[in-house]
Amino acid sequence: MNERLHATPLAVSPEGDGRVWVDRESWRRLATSVEHDEFYQAWLELQCRQVAQTRAGLVLAETAADDTFAPVANWPAPDSVSEALLDVARHSLEEGEALVVDLAAEYGTRLPVESDSVALSFPLKVHDRVACVAAIEVGNKQRRDLEAVMRQLQWGVSWIEAFHLRSQNVQDESTIDRLVTALLMTATASRGESCKQAVTTFVTELASRLDCERVSLGFCAGRGVKVMSLSHTGQFGRQMNLVNAIGRAMEEAVGQAASVNFPEPSGNGVITHNHEKLAGLQNGGAILTVPLPAAGKTVGAICLERSAADPFDEDTVKLCDTLASVVGPVFNEKRLNDRWIFTKLADSVATQLGRLFGPRYLGRKLALLLLIAAAFALYFARGDFKVTTDSVLEGAEQRALVTPFDAYVAESIHRVGDRVSAGEVIATLDDTDLRLDLVELTSGRAQAQSQYDEAIADKDRAKAKVFKAKVDQADARIELVNEKLRRTRLVSPLDGVIVNGDLSQSLGAAVTRGEVLFEIAALYRYRVILQVDERDIAYVSEGQPVQLLLSAFPDRPIEVEVESITPVTRAAEGRNYFRVEALLDDDQGMLRPGMEGVAKITVGERRYAWIWTRELVNWLRLATWRWSR
Numbered sequence: 001m002n003e004r005l006h007a008t009p010l011a012v013s014p015e016g017d018g019r020v021w022v023d024r025e026s027w028r029r030l031a032t033s034v035e036h037d038e039f040y041q042a043w044l045e046l047q048c049r050q051v052a053q054t055r056a057g058l059v060l061a062e063t064a065a066d067d068t069f070a071p072v073a074n075w076p077a078p079d080s081v082s083e084a085l086l087d088v089a090r091h092s093l094e095e096g097e098a099l100v101v102d103l104a105a106e107y108g109t110r111l112p113v114e115s116d117s118v119a120l121s122f123p124l125k126v127h128d129r130v131a132c133v134a135a136i137e138v139g140n141k142q143r144r145d146l147e148a149v150m151r152q153l154q155w156g157v158s159w160i161e162a163f164h165l166r167s168q169n170v171q172d173e174s175t176i177d178r179l180v181t182a183l184l185m186t187a188t189a190s191r192g193e194s195c196k197q198a199v200t201t202f203v204t205e206l207a208s209r210l211d212c213e214r215v216s217l218g219f220c221a222g223r224g225v226k227v228m229s230l231s232h233t234g235q236f237g238r239q240m241n242l243v244n245a246i247g248r249a250m251e252e253a254v255g256q257a258a259s260v261n262f263p264e265p266s267g268n269g270v271i272t273h274n275h276e277k278l279a280g281l282q283n284g285g286a287i288l289t290v291p292l293p294a295a296g297k298t299v300g301a302i303c304l305e306r307s308a309a310d311p312f313d314e315d316t317v318k319l320c321d322t323l324a325s326v327v328g329p330v331f332n333e334k335r336l337n338d339r340w341i342f343t344k345l346a347d348s349v350a351t352q353l354g355r356l357f358g359p360r361y362l363g364r365k366l367a368l369l370l371l372i373a374a375a376f377a378l379y380f381a382r383g384d385f386k387v388t389t390d391s392v393l394e395g396a397e398q399r400a401l402v403t404p405f406d407a408y409v410a411e412s413i414h415r416v417g418d419r420v421s422a423g424e425v426i427a428t429l430d431d432t433d434l435r436l437d438l439v440e441l442t443s444g445r446a447q448a449q450s451q452y453d454e455a456i457a458d459k460d461r462a463k464a465k466v467f468k469a470k471v472d473q474a475d476a477r478i479e480l481v482n483e484k485l486r487r488t489r490l491v492s493p494l495d496g497v498i499v500n501g502d503l504s505q506s507l508g509a510a511v512t513r514g515e516v517l518f519e520i521a522a523l524y525r526y527r528v529i530l531q532v533d534e535r536d537i538a539y540v541s542e543g544q545p546v547q548l549l550l551s552a553f554p555d556r557p558i559e560v561e562v563e564s565i566t567p568v569t570r571a572a573e574g575r576n577y578f579r580v581e582a583l584l585d586d587d588q589g590m591l592r593p594g595m596e597g598v599a600k601i602t603v604g605e606r607r608y609a610w611i612w613t614r615e616l617v618n619w620l621r622l623a624t625w626r627w628s629r
Helices: 024-032 036-052 084-097 103-107 140-189 196-208 241-257 273-281 314-337 341-357 362-380 434-455 461-487 608-627
Strands: 055-063 070-073 101-104 118-125 130-138 215-223 224-230 260-264 286-294 297-304 382-395 398-402 407-412 425-431 488-489 496-500 516-522 525-533 545-550 556-560 564-574 575-585 596-607
Touching: 024 516, 036 055, 036 070, 036 130, 036 140, 036 564, 055 084, 070 084, 070 130, 084 103, 084 130, 101 103, 118 140, 130 140, 140 196, 140 314, 196 297, 196 314, 215 241, 215 314, 215 398, 224 241, 224 297, 241 260, 241 273, 241 286, 241 297, 260 273, 273 286, 286 314, 297 314, 314 362, 341 362, 341 461, 362 596, 362 608, 382 516, 382 545, 382 608, 398 575, 425 516, 434 461, 461 488, 525 545, 525 596, 596 608
Parallel strands: none
Antiparallel strands: 055 070, 055 130, 101 118, 118 130, 215 224, 215 297, 260 286, 286 297, 382 525, 382 596, 398 516, 407 425, 425 488, 496 516, 525 575, 545 556, 545 596, 564 575
């Protein structure tokens, strides 16, 4: 606009005729109006009459129909407002600021306007939002006093702001009342251990609060609605005509997914056929049916009945809508929890199947396809079936050193873990007593030999035989003592390593005949002992390859073969294990008896599905056999 002026102080001298316009009717409507259109019309009349030389005026406000701004008040008549003034009001709305426009200069070439007309427009904001726009057209006389005119308009706009704030307060109070009532009724709905008890308490309380003759609540069941409870009634017949009519009225509201207030104004498009029938059973009346929402769907409905003389107003409808949205999830949760466990399970399965085969949930469908593809692949794919076992190394040849006679430990030269050679002394026994016996036996032999020689010299054959026998007896005992003396030196019978025995802490201790003092295992050749679970022993046979991994050398797998399966079991960790043996040659001399590890016996090719499910299948077979007749 070429000559548009904003609402800034203007250097125009005030001029007025000094008249004071008093319109009692307009002031009354301004103070008492509840409807927006009536209030705007009264306000505009007062403004236009107080400003001299006012030719026209209008108010643009938001309409409830489509949330757009349209003229809601005109002065002096709807057809007296020019298109130019309407355009100025719309520009003020768009820019959100006050405007002063010379209509002749701006619109004279396009629209019929007076040559001396000036338009003033002022937008009103409530809570930072434009509520309406007021615009007036004044004559040339007021052009020199536009500042006063704009100030008058601004002062008058405060009435509109007060009206909006008053209307908002009324709405807020109504909303708070509805929320308080909804909160109290929600507490009522939460009472009762079962859904039936909670619903009965709720409908009875609601009927008392809203002065209803009867309040009913029902839940969707199949394609219809099943009435669960009536106010002030503990039990009622399912086949009663009244109950069936209430259920059909609920179905009518649920089917339309909207509240049905009967009698409804004509032309609103709501079907009330079943409500009309229900009202007919009660000789006429007012009926309000509100759907119960929960979990994104409608799960039931509340039906309220009054006499025809007391219909349900808009505030009551809003209250019931709010109440239904709050108690719907509560009752639905109670109803679902009251079902039998098998019903819950079936419903859960049906829900998951619906999500799987219904719309949306693309991720689950892709996961199912991948699972099916993986199942087919596992069923037809084959791989090596291996039996995993714990293993331990033992020497292939192992000797024991035992005490040859009762004695005392004299010296311990080697102990567990030491490598020894064949004939190497490992320990010695105390030979003091044996040497004393040897001296005694040697002296006795010498005496017997002397007596024998005398008998030979005397040619006494009888004595010679007796003493000869004593000499032979002494020789035998001396030989026995010498053999014991030799055996006091405990030597290794082979090249190997001591795997058991340590006498270093038992010097001077007594040992008995036959007591095992040392165990020596031969080096470079070992026996691998595999502990095979009894559930897997049927798959193991001689000659199968075995891959061994020792804890001491986890990066060096060792290949061996099953040599023998011994029918010897041992119990460990609640299971029975069979002893399976394999031979192992240690060319590098790095292994030691007693080393432990994990071995895998390769049985052959099997399907992966069988490999991974065989234990479960076998357990099921045993369990079925155990419990079958």
